[in-house]
Amino acid sequence: MSYPLNPDLYSDDVKYEPIRAGFGRGLKAAGEVNENIVALCADLTESTQMHLFRDAFPKRFIEVGIAEQNLVTVASGLARAGKIPFTSSYAAFSPGRNWEQIRTTVTLNNQPVKIVGSHAGVSVGPDGATHQMLEDIALMRVLPNMVVVAPGDSIEAEKATRAIAENGKPSYIRLAREKTPIFSTEESPFEIGKAYVLKEGNDVTLLGTGALTYELLKAAKLLEEHGIDAEVIHVPTIKPLDREAILKSARKTGRVVSAEEAQVAGGFGGSIAELLSEALPTPLKRIGMYDRFGESGAPAELMEHFGLSGNKIAPEVKTWIEHTAKYHQEF
Amino acid sequence: MVKLTIPQIEQKATEIRRDIIRMLAAAGSGHSAGPLGLSDIFAALYFNVMNIRPEEPEWADRDVFFLSNGHCVPVQYATMAEAGYFPVEELLTLRKFGSRLQGHPEREKLPGLENTSGPLGSGLSQASGYAYSLQYLDENPRRFVYVVMGDGELNEGNIWEAAMFAGKYKLSQLVAFVDRNNIQIDGTTEDVMPLEDLKGKWESFGWHVVEIDGHNITSIIDATSQARAITNRPTVIIAHTIPGKGVDFMEYNYKWHGMPPNAEQAKEALEDLRTLGGQITHEGAGV
Numbered sequence: 090m091s092y093p094l095n096p097d098l099y100s101d102d103v104k105y106e107p108i109r110a111g112f113g114r115g116l117k118a119a120g121e122v123n124e125n126i127v128a129l130c131a132d133l134t135e136s137t138q139m140h141l142f143r144d145a146f147p148k149r150f151i152e153v154g155i156a157e158q159n160l161v162t163v164a165s166g167l168a169r170a171g172k173i174p175f176t177s178s179y180a181a182f183s184p185g186r187n188w189e190q191i192r193t194t195v196t197l198n199n200q201p202v203k204i205v206g207s208h209a210g211v212s213v214g215p216d217g218a219t220h221q222m223l224e225d226i227a228l229m230r231v232l233p234n235m236v237v238v239a240p241g242d243s244i245e246a247e248k249a250t251r252a253i254a255e256n257g258k259p260s261y262i263r264l265a266r267e268k269t270p271i272f273s274t275e276e277s278p279f280e281i282g283k284a285y286v287l288k289e290g291n292d293v294t295l296l297g298t299g300a301l302t303y304e305l306l307k308a309a310k311l312l313e314e315h316g317i318d319a320e321v322i323h324v325p326t327i328k329p330l331d332r333e334a335i336l337k338s339a340r341k342t343g344r345v346v347s348a349e350e351a352q353v354a355g356g357f358g359g360s361i362a363e364l365l366s367e368a369l370p371t372p373l374k375r376i377g378m379y380d381r382f383g384e385s386g387a388p389a390e391l392m393e394h395f396g397l398s399g400n401k402i403a404p405e406v407k408t409w410i411e412h413t414a415k416y417h418q419e420f
Numbered sequence: 421m422v423k424l425t426i427p428q429i430e431q432k433a434t435e436i437r438r439d440i441i442r443m444l445a446a447a448g449s450g451h452s453a454g455p456l457g458l459s460d461i462f463a464a465l466y467f468n469v470m471n472i473r474p475e476e477p478e479w480a481d482r483d484v485f486f487l488s489n490g491h492c493v494p495v496q497y498a499t500m501a502e503a504g505y506f507p508v509e510e511l512l513t514l515r516k517f518g519s520r521l522q523g524h525p526e527r528e529k530l531p532g533l534e535n536t537s538g539p540l541g542s543g544l545s546q547a548s549g550y551a552y553s554l555q556y557l558d559e560n561p562r563r564f565v566y567v568v569m570g571d572g573e574l575n576e577g578n579i580w581e582a583a584m585f586a587g588k589y590k591l592s593q594l595v596a597f598v599d600r601n602n603i604q605i606d607g608t609t610e611d612v613m614p615l616e617d618l619k620g621k622w623e624s625f626g627w628h629v630v631e632i633d634g635h636n637i638t639s640i641i642d643a644t645s646q647a648r649a650i651t652n653r654p655t656v657i658i659a660h661t662i663p664g665k666g667v668d669f670m671e672y673n674y675k676w677h678g679m680p681p682n683a684e685q686a687k688e689a690l691e692d693l694r695t696l697g698g699q700i701t702h703e704g705a706g707v
Contacts, residue, residue: 127557151552154588159581162542166486166549169527169534172557174549189539190578194546198527198536 113138115250307399488543541576
């Protein structure tokens with residue numbers, strides 16, 4: 090079955106919504122079916138969209154103030170008492186500031202605490218580099234027991250939140266501040282650990298996580314005009330990685346591109362490099378942030394500047410393909 | 421579990437100290453001063469204060485215990501073994517490959533542990549989360565949450581975030597101990613990073629504060645009774661203890677914070693074990 094894409098995907102009228110809005114709805118929906126779900130926030134309740142849960146279940150909402158270390162460690166204690174705690178803040182602060190507490194009291198302690206990092210990536214915009222979290226994927230995916238999910242749009246964020254609520258594991262969910270296009274539909278599948286082929290192709294595999302998947306769809310359309318037939322795969326779960334789906338496509342196309350709004354070192358691109366170099370040494374081009382911080386600016390302007398928009402990715406990929414031989418099994 | 425009498429608890433504390441010395445000597449590494457100093461508090465908690473079932477560690481109506489300063493876990497292991505959570509002989513596997521008794525406590529390794537700790541400053545938050553759950557989510561006033569912190573770890577900001585949190589939410593089922601032994605690795609607490617006025621600090625965060633002699637079993641039990649009777653605030657018991665308590669050559673010496681006794685020192689320590697009054701409580705308390 091092919092993945093149902095938003096029919097308005099390439100139209101100028103494509104609907105935009107912040108990914109975090111889907112999280113807010115998903116958490117409230119999860120709370121309706123499971124009364125053990127509780128929510129904690131570090132003074133950013135509306136910003137992280139946790140207010141929807143707070144207003145629906147005031148008794149199950151805990152305000153901890155601007156104290157991210159306490160945020161996750163109190164959650165660890167709540168989990169020991171049988172609760173399923175969702176903790177939210179900006180990704181720069183959680184998991185940015187409280188990594189050791191997450192390591193010891195959540196992942197080594199193996200409690201199903203959910204870390205919700207909003208405002209990840211350079212698309213945070215004017216707030217600048219301090220608030221544009223780029224290292225969260227690396228910080229979270231290196232932890233044993235941790236599940237890492239970066240939903241592609243608000244519809245998927247809602248599904249991902251509900252799935253994470255019931256997975257029984259320490260989990261990180263990465264959200265963005267800015268409105269981004271919706272490329273999936275209510276009917277599109279989401280399962281933790283699964284990657285989805287959005288467009289089939291033979292010349293190159295484009296792997297996207299988070300909102301960058303939309304930019305890859307755009308890039309694929311531009312590449313088509315140059316006779317390049319790209320396969321686009323959406324990888325919302327960064328850990329555990331859907332090795333089978335990624336390797337199957339890499340085997341077919343012989344060239345892989347990864348794209349993320351994060352540091353490629355240790356990030357999504359890093360995880361793809363690890364997979365390919367061990368299992369199928371396919372030439373890899375990583376789109377993302379290369380050992381540098383972001384800066385203030387308008388979100389779209391920054392995405393363009395750092396080469397993360399579809400119209401920047403397309404020529405980059407085209408040039409790379411022209412100079413890169415496909416992987417051959419007889420290597 | 422049947423509650424022991426004061427003399428019986430004192431005797432248990434001596435047995436716990438003997439276990440600690442033996443297990444540390446066998447391990448060849450680990451912390452001596454803190455665990456020896458905490459033995460009376462642990463004996464009082466596990467053999468009198470807490471409502472627990474060692475044979476049923478996940479018993480739904482149990483009181484829960486969080487250790488914040490994980491390096492003091494030898495005293496918890498020794499106490500748990502004496503209480504019947506696992507065989508006393510297993511204590512000699514401490515810190516060894518394949519052991520359930522990890523160098524710092526890991527919840528999933530050993531039934532009866534409520535948390536994983538080691539990196540300092542997080543235990544009060546974990547205990548607060550549990551206490552919040554009992555008070556506001558489960559609305560179960562019958563269970564209590566106990567947590568032991570070191571005084572050195574009060575340098576950590578995470579502790580004071582938790583202190584504010586528990587104060588704000590008036591977590592009255594939370595009973596915290598500060599092991600006020602005045603030492604940390606680099607020297608005395610007042611030299612490294614002064615904590616005083618410690619009582620005033622906790623009071624200003626909205627806590628009920630009790631100061632006790634942490635080696636007096638009656639005082640320990642009384643302070644926890646008082647804590648449970650106070651229903652509008654969390655309680656912190658600042659327990660003044662002697663690091664290395666019970667072993668003359670270790671007492672008050674911060675150098676024993678992170679060091680185990682060697683075989684010869686262990687022999688001397690076991691002969692030396694005594695109560696606060698300088699009396700050996702029972703015959704055969706030696707080697």
